[in-house]
Amino acid sequence: MEFSPIGTIETPFKDREGMPIQPSGAKGIKGKIHIDPAYEEGLTDIDGFSHLILLYHFHESKGFDLMVTPFLDKTQRGVFSTRAPRRPNAIGLSIVRLMSRKGSVLEIQDIDVLDNTPLIDIKPYVPGFDTKTVTSTGWLEKTQEKAQNMKSDTRFMN
DSSP states (O other): OOOOOSSEEEEEEOTTTBSSGGGOOOOOOEEEEEEGHHHHHHHTGGGGEEEEEEEOOOOOOOOOOOHHHHHTTTSOOOOOSSSOEEEEEOOOEEEEEEEEEEEEEEESSSSOOOTTTEEEEEEOOHHHOOOOOOOOGGTTTTGGGGGOOOBOOOOTTT
16 A cells, blocks of 8 residues: 655644644644645635545654553553554544635645645545534543643654
């Protein structure tokens, strides 16, 4: 399996420590997506969507642990029940607001990733496709609201 970046994500976060841990904690944070000119035609009609799903590579993450202590808990959890960046396949997902498109550059808001993150793919967020009735959020049931104010620390740095 091979993936090649289609572009990069520009953000104000130059250091992993102190950045938001989820998009809910990055409200209003501006960034840009710089799409490789070879893929610019694929942006046709994207400006008709208010939100985008970004799939990206946690390029600063090396290695992984199957059990991690996530930012929102003090108990070790299985990595697949968390959004920890140190994963067997270092792939991240964020939903952002699309503000505008200028050629191969997308201006976005609510971005929670490290500057110069390699972008793997973009998909439009469509509530009719993507919104589900959630009946359980597991161990995050009582702590998920804390993500709006929590910042990352050194726990997932190599």
